[in-house]
Amino acid sequence: MTREQWRKTEGFTALLLSTLAALLGLFWLVFILGDVLVHGIKALNLGLFIHDPTPPGVDGGGLRNAFVGQLLITICATLIGVPVGVLGGTFLAEYARGWKIARFISVLADIMVSVPSIVIGTFIYAVLVRPIGHFNGWAGAVALAIIMIPVVLRTTEDMLSLVPWTLREAAFALGAPYYKVITQVVYRGAATGILTGILLSIARVAGETAPLLF
Structure with missing residues (x-):
């Protein structure tokens, strides 16, 4: 392998590893955001903004x-x-x-x-x-x-x-x-x-x- 080919191989390897690292970080970001939206979207309503918190054990209420x-x-x-x-x-x-x-x-x-x-x-x-x-x-x-x-x-x-x-x-x-x-x-x-x-x-x-x- 010539020096030029070795440099290209190193560059491609670095690019590949950097891309994989970026995709891995992006995956967890999207996963956490998606999980929060899926489980929390049903609780997101107008009452959350206009109602006070309810006592412990009582459903409903807001913030x-x-x-x-x-x-x-x-x-x-x-x-x-x-x-x-x-x-x-x-x-x-x-x-x-x-x-x-x-x-x-x-x-x-x-x-x-x-x-x-x-x-x-x-x-x-x-x-x-x-x-x-x-x-x-x-x-x-x-x-x-x-x-x-x-x-x-x-x-x-x-x-x-x-x-x-x-x-x-x-x-x-x-x-x-x-x-x-x-x-x-x-x-x-x-x-x-x-x-x-x-x-x-x-x-x-x-x-x-x-x-x-x-």
């Missing part, structure tokens, strides 16, 4: 309180976390560029992204729930907001840093103050990336359960 509660907590967390994250990322990218404190905050945000959500839930329990003496939805919203803030902050900082500095200089040359340069020029150039980061953070906290256990 209205779970849907409404999760929606309200996610909205509250978004109203808290998104402004803080966007403004924090703006400060790091525009006002604290090159400062040591900016680098420290960026590293701290990266660490916070990796912190397990159960740790944040325990922290909020110790700081908010126990002093108040009872559980409340605001504690859950604050816990989810803490999870959102580093994601939005780092995304905003990165997206604003990618906006060419020449756009800022052009706005300065027209006599625009810095806050107008940021709000009317820089934000527009980075709007898509910032919005993506916000949506990713919302998607993450919408599926979190550990911070809400306490």
